[in-house]
Amino acid sequence: MDRTTDGASPGRRTLLKAIGATTAIPLVGGAGAAAQQGGGDGRGGDGRGDGDRGRDGDRNRCRQQGCIHPFSGFTVLPGEYGGIERPVSADYTVETHVELADAEAPCGGFMFDPAGLAVRPGETVLFEGVDNLANGRIAGDHTVTAYAEAFDRQRRIPEAATPFSSPMIGPEVSWLYRFEEPGVYDIYCGPHEELGMVMRVVVGDETATDFGETAMPSEENPDPTPIGPFGAANTVFANLDPEAIVENGAIPWSDDLCSSPS
Ligand SMILES: [Cu+2]
Incomplete structure (x- = not known):
């Protein structure tokens, strides 16, 4: 059900957690990086958890342009x-x-x-x-x-x-x-x-x-x-x-x- 996290080896997930998902994105290559792009691959909303979502998760947390939160600024x-x-x-x-x-x-x-x-x-x-x-x-x-x-x-x-x-x-x-x-x-x-x-x-x-x-x-x-x-x-x-x-x-x-x- 979850190609992105299934495809991410435990090693990669550990790396993401260790250095932060956002900074990890430019560092990971190949299929992992492609899966992070989102859109255009028919995945849509697939109920994945937020923990390892990288860029997708960040987008949900920063709903306003410039990541100024609508409740907490x-x-x-x-x-x-x-x-x-x-x-x-x-x-x-x-x-x-x-x-x-x-x-x-x-x-x-x-x-x-x-x-x-x-x-x-x-x-x-x-x-x-x-x-x-x-x-x-x-x-x-x-x-x-x-x-x-x-x-x-x-x-x-x-x-x-x-x-x-x-x-x-x-x-x-x-x-x-x-x-x-x-x-x-x-x-x-x-x-x-x-x-x-x-x-x-x-x-x-x-x-x-x-x-x-x-x-x-x-x-x-x-x-x-x-x-x-x-x-x-x-x-x-x-x-x-x-x-x-x-x-x-x-x-x-x-x-x-x-x-x-x-
Ligand atoms: Cu005052």
């Missing part, structure tokens, strides 16, 4: 932790920061900057936690998380979009994500949402924000469904008009975003 670690190169250069950069001078400001200085960003379908955004005490900003620890049922929250991303979240992004760590489906994406930082650390990405020209009603947890209803944005996040979203984001391309962070709309 791509985490860019600093060199001392392996220095894995990012698969693509980003089309846009968003800084995830704490502005020290704004500690007394309504949002406490926690921000995505810009807070509003317009991109085209298929473009990539790098969320960057660069420590820069010299300009009064420190990186802090943040996440880039979509409002979605997967996280027990109101869905505030397009129906067709995959929910996503970065891991915790600390100093000198960055996170790359590709936005595919048109529409409005509301994003929050797990630890700092209540302080207004949220942002809105508009992909393409779809600017509808009919996310529906939400309730906040209360004594009478401690576990409402769905849960919407918390605290100052509501104020920031009220100030991030999707049409204005598309018109301007980006809305930089400012403390005004954290004040009630007039």
